[in-house]
Amino acid sequence: MEIDNLVVRYGEKTAVDGLGLTVAAGTVTAVLGPNGAGKTTTVETCEGFRRPDSGSVRVLGLDPLADHDELMPRIGVMLQEGGAWSGVRAVEMLRYVATLHTHPLDVPALVERLDLGSCGRTPYRRLSGGQKQRLSFALAIVGRPEIAFLDEPTTGLDPHGRREIWQLIRDLRNDGVTVVLTTHAMDEAEQLSDQVHVVSAGKVIASGTPDSLTEHHTKSLEDVFLELTAPKRETR
Numbered sequence: 001m002e003i004d005n006l007v008v009r010y011g012e013k014t015a016v017d018g019l020g021l022t023v024a025a026g027t028v029t030a031v032l033g034p035n036g037a038g039k040t041t042t043v044e045t046c047e048g049f050r051r052p053d054s055g056s057v058r059v060l061g062l063d064p065l066a067d068h069d070e071l072m073p074r075i076g077v078m079l080q081e082g083g084a085w086s087g088v089r090a091v092e093m094l095r096y097v098a099t100l101h102t103h104p105l106d107v108p109a110l111v112e113r114l115d116l117g118s119c120g121r122t123p124y125r126r127l128s129g130g131q132k133q134r135l136s137f138a139l140a141i142v143g144r145p146e147i148a149f150l151d152e153p154t155t156g157l158d159p160h161g162r163r164e165i166w167q168l169i170r171d172l173r174n175d176g177v178t179v180v181l182t183t184h185a186m187d188e189a190e191q192l193s194d195q196v197h198v199v200s201a202g203k204v205i206a207s208g209t210p211d212s213l214t215e216h217h218t219k220s221l222e223d224v225f226l227e228l229t230a231p232k233r234e235t236r
């Protein structure tokens, strides 16, 4: 995936301001940044949900807007919220989405791994936050995507759910799937990613492997992040 000099505005607000990054196939990339840095907007542009004001985005060599129909079956998307109809039952929704794909994952196995069995007949709107999160993850991967975009995949999960999702992300990488995730959990980025990009005010301000950014783990990724994104003080 390649993003080059991307600019996305909401009216007067420039959410993404000349952002560029490349994601190598078969790797896990974490996009970190303070609230409002432009991560979700960038990812949504890659998914074809937003139109760039300038710059370009290529995903699997395709333009997310012009090649939308060709790209959509090949990508998996986990949004920060939503993604299912409020009245639909959890497992029904997963089964339905599986039928839209040619070679879906085995739904009962996915239900078991993500512990969705006990809430399988619960309407989406009545699921707990963690159950919604696990269902959204399942919906993103059930179609065996070539690239999975995961927006804060473990926010609100208990430690068991978090570890299960981490393992599933590792399994995706082992199967050759490219994973792009946004997260505020520094341990998650450190544990899972091959490459980290730190975004601030709509631009990439640092990139590297967790090892290089933490200077061979002599610092924590959280300290590196805090240094990089500290508000600038006026000097007189």
Ligand SMILES: Nc1ncnc2c1ncn2[C@@H]1O[C@H](COP(=O)(O)OP(=O)(O)OP(=O)(O)O)[C@@H](O)[C@H]1O
Pocket (backbone or CB within 6 Å): 010, 013, 014, 015, 033, 034, 035, 036, 037, 038, 039, 040, 041, 042
């Ligand atoms: N639909 C919208 N209309 C207007 N402004 C928006 C819209 N979506 C996002 N923004 C603004 O664009 C900026 C970037 O938002 P974005 O959601 O991309 O950031 P983020 O890095 O994902 O933040 P967070 O970590 O809080 O999820 C923010 O200032 C936000 O208020």
